[in-house]
Amino acid sequence: MRQVLLIIDVQPSFNPPEWLVSGINALLGQLPSVATVERHDESQTPFARQLGWQPAADDHSLVAADRIFIKHGYAPTPETIAYLRSLAPERVLICGIQTDTCVLAAGFALFDAGLQPTLITDLTVGSSLDRSGQLGVRLWQHHFKHLTTSAELTLL
Structure with missing residues (x-):
């Protein structure tokens, strides 16, 4: 099965747990990988004005994906989606930070682009609303259906 890994916002601003970074690193090199990094630019996305918080303007990915795309806001950029489509995957495996916001936004963008988003x-x-991610997992299953785990991926 042709798959690609999309890693959402695993960067210092979001203080990812070490188990997340090491779990993602274990998948790198097994399939094409793309990571997003959310950077602050108030002229593009009003994080500071509306939320009183913003990611760093110069943040970087904590995982060494094959390609890294910078974004401002919740959803992946059109360039990210176009690149993923160019790989013609049967499914896009998604992992990362903020299951109920940025990860979910990526799922909607992929779905709208005709791709099959699959949450790891x-x-x-x-x-911060639900650090466990279970709210996001339930929303994902409701909207996109497809779920997997890292253990299931190592069996393929």
């Missing part, structure tokens, strides 16, 4: 449930962390 044990390689995701929720937002």
Whole structure:
């Protein structure tokens, strides 16, 4: 099965747990990988004005994906989606930070682009609303259906 790994916002601003970074690193090199990094630019996304918080303007990925795309806001950029589509995957495996916000936004963008988003449930962390990520997993299953785990991926 042609798959690609999309890693959402695993960067210093979001203080990812070490188990998340090491779990994602274990998948790198097994399939094409793409990571997003959310950077702050108030002229593009009003994080400071509306939320009183923002990611760093110069943040970087904590995982060495094959390609890294910078974004401002919740969703992946059109360039990220175009690149993923160019790989023609049967499914896009998604992991990372904020299951119920940025990861979910990536799922909607992929779905709208005609791709099959599949959440790696044990390689995701929720937002401050639900750090366990379970709210995001339930929303994902409701909207996109497809879930997997890192253990299931190692069996393929």
